[in-house]
Amino acid sequence: MPKSVDLVFITLCSPIQIGIYEDNKLIDSIVSKEKSSDILPKLYSELSNKYEIKKLFFANGPGSFMAIKIAYIFLKSISILKKIPLFATDAFYFNENQPIKAIGKLFFVKISSEIKTQKLEIAPDANFRLPDVLDYSEFNTTSSPIYGIGAVGS
Numbered sequence: 180m181p182k183s184v185d186l187v188f189i190t191l192c193s194p195i196q197i198g199i200y201e202d203n204k205l206i207d208s209i210v211s212k213e214k215s216s217d218i219l220p221k222l223y224s225e226l227s228n229k230y231e232i233k234k235l236f237f238a239n240g241p242g243s244f245m246a247i248k249i250a251y252i253f254l255k256s257i258s259i260l261k262k263i264p265l266f267a268t269d270a271f272y273f274n275e276n277q278p279i280k281a282i283g284k285l286f287f288v289k290i291s292s293e294i295k296t297q298k299l300e301i302a303p304d305a306n307f308r309l310p311d312v313l314d315y316s317e318f319n320t321t322s323s324p325i326y327g328i329g330a331v332g333s
Contacts, residue, residue, distance in 0.1 A: 270287075
């Protein structure tokens with residue numbers, strides 16, 4: 180019988196990262212520089228053949244508009260078709276609350292629980308990483324994307 184696991188997707192920028200979690204502990208990960216639209220179906224198929232997937236988690240933004248959209252549509256479809264619960268949290272959970280590139284010198288920042296844009300002269304290094312232990316309390320079932328387009332366009 181295959182292991183029961185949860186999958187965590189960070190697809191906001193290249194490389195994309197997928198974490199495989201058993202009992203909320205990271206047991207394996209996949210990193211790919213391929214386009215999300217090309218690689219997500221392939222990797223998901225490989226993982227679903229190897230594991231019993233219990234839950235799906237992802238960073239729903241802010242970040243690349245197209246990357247967020249592709250991940251959301253793909254994961255939401257899998258969630259509905261396979262009846263696997265989908266959970267989301269903002270990207271700041273995966274980068275120690277560092278600013279995230281928006282456009283030009285604008286960056287998304289999280290102050291308290293509010294996400295805003297802020298002009299920064301020096302671009303911080305905002306690397307995303309999969310946590311060793313997944314904190315389920317940081318995620319919720321409201322998985323709609325956080326695009327932040329309104330703030331960037333203003």
